Amino acid sequence: xxxxxxxxxxxxxxxxxxxxxxxxxxxxxxxxxxxxxxxxHELLEKxxxxxxxxxxTSCTHALEMAALLLEIQPGDEIIVPSFTFVSTINAFVLxxxxxxxxxxxxxxxxxxxxQLADLITPKTRAVVVVHYTGVGCEMxxxxxxxxxxxxxxxxxxxxxxxxxxxxxxxxxxxxxxTQSFHETKNFTCGEGGALLINxxxxxxxxxxxxxxxxxxxxxxxxxVDKYSWVDIGSSYLPSDILAAFxxxxxxQREAIQxxxxxxxxxxxxxxxxxxxxxxxxxxFVPDHCEQTWHMFYLLMPSxxxxxxxxxxxxxxxxxxVFHYLPLHLSTMGRRxxxxxxxxxxxEDVSDCLLRLxxxxxxxxxxxxxxxxxxxxxx
Numbered sequence: 001x002x003x004x005x006x007x008x009x010x011x012x013x014x015x016x017x018x019x020x021x022x023x024x025x026x027x028x029x030x031x032x033x034x035x036x037x038x039x040x041h042e043l044l045e046k047x048x049x050x051x052x053x054x055x056x057t058s059c060t061h062a063l064e065m066a067a068l069l070l071e072i073q074p075g076d077e078i079i080v081p082s083f084t085f086v087s088t089i090n091a092f093v094l095x096x097x098x099x100x101x102x103x104x105x106x107x108x109x110x111x112x113x114x115q116l117a118d119l120i121t122p123k124t125r126a127v128v129v130v131h132y133t134g135v136g137c138e139m140x141x142x143x144x145x146x147x148x149x150x151x152x153x154x155x156x157x158x159x160x161x162x163x164x165x166x167x168x169x170x171x172x173x174x175x176x177x178t179q180s181f182h183e184t185k186n187f188t189c190g191e192g193g194a195l196l197i198n199x200x201x202x203x204x205x206x207x208x209x210x211x212x213x214x215x216x217x218x219x220x221x222x223x224v225d226k227y228s229w230v231d232i233g234s235s236y237l238p239s240d241i242l243a244a245f246x247x248x249x250x251x252q253r254e255a256i257q258x259x260x261x262x263x264x265x266x267x268x269x270x271x272x273x274x275x276x277x278x279x280x281x282x283x284f285v286p287d288h289c290e291q292t293w294h295m296f297y298l299l300m301p302s303x304x305x306x307x308x309x310x311x312x313x314x315x316x317x318x319x320x321v322f323h324y325l326p327l328h329l330s331t332m333g334r335r336x337x338x339x340x341x342x343x344x345x346x347e348d349v350s351d352c353l354l355r356l357x358x359x360x361x362x363x364x365x366x367x368x369x370x371x372x373x374x375x376x377x378x
Contacts, residue, residue: 005317006370009184012360014252020244032237033220036244043250044194047162048169050177052197054210055243056236059158059180059193063091063128065236066154066176066195068209069202072097076125081111082328082338083346084130088156089327097125099336101328103343107284108132109353112345113141120145126152129174134186134292135285136165139173154178157196161187162253164290175199181246186256186294186360189246192238209233256360260293263362267296270371278305278378296356297323298374303351309377310354316373321355 024036037055044053056062072078074096080089082101089099100119105112109132116127127146129137146153153173157163158180160170171177176199181192195210197203207217213233218224249256268282275282281299285291300306306322313320326346328338340347357370 003317004314004319006319006357006366007359008319008321008355008357010359010361011183011188011190014249014256014360016251017245017248020248021241024240024244027240030239030241032239033217034240034243036240036247037238039247040194040243040250043247044196048172048196050172050196050198051200052203052206054195054197054206054236055238055246056193056195056210057238058087058191059156059178059182060087060091061234061236062178062193062195063087063154063156064094064234065206065209066178067091067095067097068232069176069206070126070152070154072125075123077121077123079116079119079124079127080327081128081130081346082326082333082343083109083132083324083349084156084327085158085324086327086330086332088128088130092126092128093332098123099327099333100124101333101336101338101343103345104132104349106345106349108135108137108286108289109349110135110137111142113138113145116142116145120149120151124149124151126154128154128156130156130158131160131163131165131170133283133297134160134163134170134294135283136160136163136170136289139165143173152176155196158182158185158193159294160292161185162257163292166288167290170292171196172198176202181249186260186292187246187249187253189238189242189249192242192246205231210236257293259360260358263358263367264293264296266364266367267356267371271298271374274375280305295358298354298356299349300352300354306352306354309374312377313370313373316369318370318373319357322350323353323355324350326350 041053072095076097078092078097079100083104155174155177157171163170177196179194208231213231216227219227279301327333
């Protein structure tokens with residue numbers, strides 16, 4: 001039994017999930033690339049204007065597909081923020097690449113673009129940017145630098161679906177981008193992801209990699225009379241049952257985003273003066289970014305203050321959590337040469353950041369309870 005009266009996250013229904021699940025089962029095809037998978041693809045392609053969208057079993061697998069499409073080899077270097085989830089770099093390390101950890105900006109907590117030039121070497125093959133909390137990285141600075149050196153840019157857009165940077169959709173800047181539909185995301189099917197392809201040269205091979213290295217997609221389109229093994233690959237297709245659940249969520253994307261915006265703005269309106277009084281910071285969103293209302297965090301003045309607030313809220317039945325630990329200081333990160341002091345902003349933020357409860361069905365009464373509890377902490 002959950003000991004928290006207000007959890008950090010809660011799975012939420014948006015509309016026709018059960019209806020679409022029933023339709024998927026009744027269709028006679030619940031394996032990958034069924035009718036609801038195609039509907040998700042079409043929605044993402046139309047709304048975002050990407051060349052191709054392919055659902056995957058997770059954002060992790062979408063990142064692995066990106067590494068395969070770029071033909072990452074042992075010895076290649078991949079620049080990645082240290083403040084991110086392990087999947088962001090694991091996909092490339094699996095291919096033999098060496099991670100080069102970048103620090104983050106102290107305001108948006110995104111990759112610090114001013115450090116990028118100094119991290120690039122002749123071995124750099126890609127930069128993986130992470131749009132933290134759905135606030136866009138400074139792509140105006142990152143893209144020209146990468147393109148001038150022939151370096152691919154991959155967007156880990158797990159937090160950023162339907163966010164914008166200078167009026168352009170996140171996920172449409174790099175040659176490839178990845179999405180997450182994990183249960184903690186704005187739109188979910190429990191576990192799931194997507195690969196967004198912005199350059200046509202990758203589409204045909206992406207379909208093959210996703211179908212276990214076969215040209216099965218061509219077969220079902222009638223382009224070949226039989227399909228066979230033509231490349232490396234794996235099984236990256238989610239069940240159409242998951243796609244049915246996801247499509248119901250995506251269908252309600254405007255309502256979901258409006259609800260999350262209201263939650264985010266409630267937190268900000270009621271915690272701004274409290275934060276100033278205790279020396280904490282609230283999320284920063286530049287004017288040229290349209291965020292996705294993915295989470296609301298507090299940056300406490302110290303690790304001790306952060307831990308004390310987590311414990312304080314727990315006593316009141318409210319679950320709050322920290323976020324990423326610095327990758328460069330992890331067991332694997334140290335194997336690649338990471339050491340304390342390499343990414344000082346990341347190290348400080350990781351100690352001080354606390355995430356408040358945030359889910360689509362969070363009621364106004366629950367919000368009021370959370371805010372009252374936080375404001376009681378000094």
